Amino acid sequence: MHSISAKLFLMSDLKLEPIVVPKTSDVLAGELRRRILGGALAPGASLPAERDLVSQTGLSRGSVREALRILEAEGLVTTRPGRQGGSVARQPGDESLAKYIGLFVHGRGISLVSLLQAREALEPSLAALAARNRTQEDLAELIAVTERVEAALDDVQLYLEENVNWHCAVAAASHNELLRAFIVGLSGLIYKASAIENFATDDVRQVVIRAHRRILDAIKAKDADAARRRMARHLGALTADVQAFPNAPLVLE
Numbered sequence: 001m002h003s004i005s006a007k008l009f010l011m012s013d014l015k016l017e018p019i020v021v022p023k024t025s026d027v028l029a030g031e032l033r034r035r036i037l038g039g040a041l042a043p044g045a046s047l048p049a050e051r052d053l054v055s056q057t058g059l060s061r062g063s064v065r066e067a068l069r070i071l072e073a074e075g076l077v078t079t080r081p082g083r084q085g086g087s088v089a090r091q092p093g094d095e096s097l098a099k100y101i102g103l104f105v106h107g108r109g110i111s112l113v114s115l116l117q118a119r120e121a122l123e124p125s126l127a128a129l130a131a132r133n134r135t136q137e138d139l140a141e142l143i144a145v146t147e148r149v150e151a152a153l154d155d156v157q158l159y160l161e162e163n164v165n166w167h168c169a170v171a172a173a174s175h176n177e178l179l180r181a182f183i184v185g186l187s188g189l190i191y192k193a194s195a196i197e198n199f200a201t202d203d204v205r206q207v208v209i210r211a212h213r214r215i216l217d218a219i220k221a222k223d224a225d226a227a228r229r230r231m232a233r234h235l236g237a238l239t240a241d242v243q244a245f246p247n248a249p250l251v252l253e
Contacts, residue, residue: 047088148162160194163208171183
């Protein structure tokens with residue numbers, strides 16, 4: 001009798017933490033995500049039809065649809081509606097990273113100075129990698145976009161767009177996919193940073209064009225140290241000029 005009482009006491013004293021059961025849609029999304037990223041579902045491969053997913057998993061149609069919506073928001077599937085529609089696997093693209101970077105920057109109220117400092121931290125290394133890794137095709141694209149920037153000298157809007165394209169071309173020539181995707185993801189924010197009203201004067205544009213040419217020459221010569229140094233000098237001067245400019249916004253909108 002005494003032992004039974006002791007057991008009952010121990011059971012009553014037992015404390016359990018709340019058990020969190022994952023949503024069925026999250027479980028299905030996780031399994032499909034694993035198969036897409038692992039290569040079992042190659043880019044362009046069709047996922048089972050919605051009714052087949054319901055039948056195979058035993059989940060409700062609502063859970064299946066929610067799982068597919070999650071993957072579509074992540075950029076891992078493309079879903080076409082209608083009788084001939086369906087979901088197709090895809091690789092994450094630059095736009096996926098760009099979306100989340102944009103959400104983070106705007107949601108956290110990241111300052112313009114922080115963006116410029118991020119560029120100063122990353123782009124000199126990308127320029128050095130471009131000098132080491134660029135191919136003839138990369139060099140041809142860099143020369144072409146450099147010439148487009150110069151040709152747009154008197155068209156501020158086009159100049160700003162081609163200026164961003166130039167930085168993305170340097171990143172692409174680095175052949176570092178992660179850093180390239182990050183810079184491309186930042187490209188829209190870089191455009192906003194460079195499009196400050198009345199900042200891109202003729203003098204500023206001329207200075208930028210000369211800096212681009214010096215960096216291009218270093219990449220062409222495969223001189224990584226010079227490419228790094230010249231990009232750092234270029235972006236450092238730009239950061240200082242923007243910080244001193246009276247119309248520069250405190251945060252990116």
